[in-house]
Amino acid sequence: MKTRATFMLMLVVLFWGLTFPMQKAILGDGLSPVFYNALRFAIASFFVIVYEKLRGKNPFKSIFNIQGVILGLFLTGGYLFQTWGLVHTTASKSAFITALYVGFVAVLSPLIEKKLPSFMKIVALLISITGLYLLTSPKGGIEFGDFLTILCSVFFALHVIYISVFTNDNADEFQMLLPQLLIVTLVNGALIPFIPGKVIFDAGTLFTATFTAVFATILAVAIQLRYQKHIGSVGASLVYVGEPAFALLFAMIFLGEGASPRESLGLVLMILGIITGSLSILRNKGSVVENQ
Numbered sequence: 001m002k003t004r005a006t007f008m009l010m011l012v013v014l015f016w017g018l019t020f021p022m023q024k025a026i027l028g029d030g031l032s033p034v035f036y037n038a039l040r041f042a043i044a045s046f047f048v049i050v051y052e053k054l055r056g057k058n059p060f061k062s063i064f065n066i067q068g069v070i071l072g073l074f075l076t077g078g079y080l081f082q083t084w085g086l087v088h089t090t091a092s093k094s095a096f097i098t099a100l101y102v103g104f105v106a107v108l109s110p111l112i113e114k115k116l117p118s119f120m121k122i123v124a125l126l127i128s129i130t131g132l133y134l135l136t137s138p139k140g141g142i143e144f145g146d147f148l149t150i151l152c153s154v155f156f157a158l159h160v161i162y163i164s165v166f167t168n169d170n171a172d173e174f175q176m177l178l179p180q181l182l183i184v185t186l187v188n189g190a191l192i193p194f195i196p197g198k199v200i201f202d203a204g205t206l207f208t209a210t211f212t213a214v215f216a217t218i219l220a221v222a223i224q225l226r227y228q229k230h231i232g233s234v235g236a237s238l239v240y241v242g243e244p245a246f247a248l249l250f251a252m253i254f255l256g257e258g259a260s261p262r263e264s265l266g267l268v269l270m271i272l273g274i275i276t277g278s279l280s281i282l283r284n285k286g287s288v289v290e291n292q
Contacts, residue, residue, distance in 0.1 A: 026200075029200065125234070160237060
């Protein structure tokens with residue numbers, strides 16, 4: 001199951017990486033980041049409600065699921081600051097800074113979950129964080145977009161950790177999905193008058209919002225809720241650190257962004273950290289230090 005979980009979470013990372021250049025392209029026209037988030041998560045909520053109806057279930061029965069509400073607040077902070085920050089920085093740099101949540105997970109997870117990571121995971125995290133430093137270390141100080149994205153990484157770290165806290169073999173993970181989507185929708189919608197940006201509803205915005213709603217939101221969060229418990233928050237964060245690598249690849253293809261030699265070295269170290277972490281997950285089946 002750990003092998004399958006690692007593969008499924010890597011699929012999530014691929015979709016997340018693709019969203020950065022897609023969203024940067026539409027935000028560059030002055031689109032309001034909170035309007036875009038509200039539209040994206042409203043579409044995702046609609047699809048989940050329809051799916052539940054087709055299953056003959058009451059989709060609104062779960063909207064007050066307290067665990068889903070808490071996860072939704074963390075997810076709201078993550079996407080609010082990430083998309084707002086993306087307006088003021090490049091797609092690849094946004095992904096790199098977002099991935100700093102790997103380090104925040106490493107620091108906060110032992111305190112919150114009371115489960116120590118294995119030695120190999122610690123080594124893998126140190127390698128990955130070193131790579132992230134090379135990728136994200138600012139040359140002229142931290143800019144506004146960078147600061148917002150650092151905030152987003154803190155919220156995403158808490159989201160990752162509390163998914164592991166709230167999910168177990170007896171949990172109905174799907175009950176935690178709709179509350180998260182609705183909270184992100186409502187909070188971002190309420191902030192539209194207060195955060196600069198245009199309300200643009202055209203084909204490009206609708207396509208990007210729908211694509212990210214289905215693949216990078218519904219599918220991604222559902223996979224997280226279903227599979228992350230099998231490798232734990234620290235193990236999952238080692239997979240998630242691959243997100244900026246995919247973001248850089250797609251940003252180079254679609255936006256013409258590139259990586260400096262320093263950033264390339266950081267990317268290599270991140271990939272090494274992913275490989276080391278993945279091997280530690282597969283070799284430590286049944287270990288008491290893993291979050292089962």
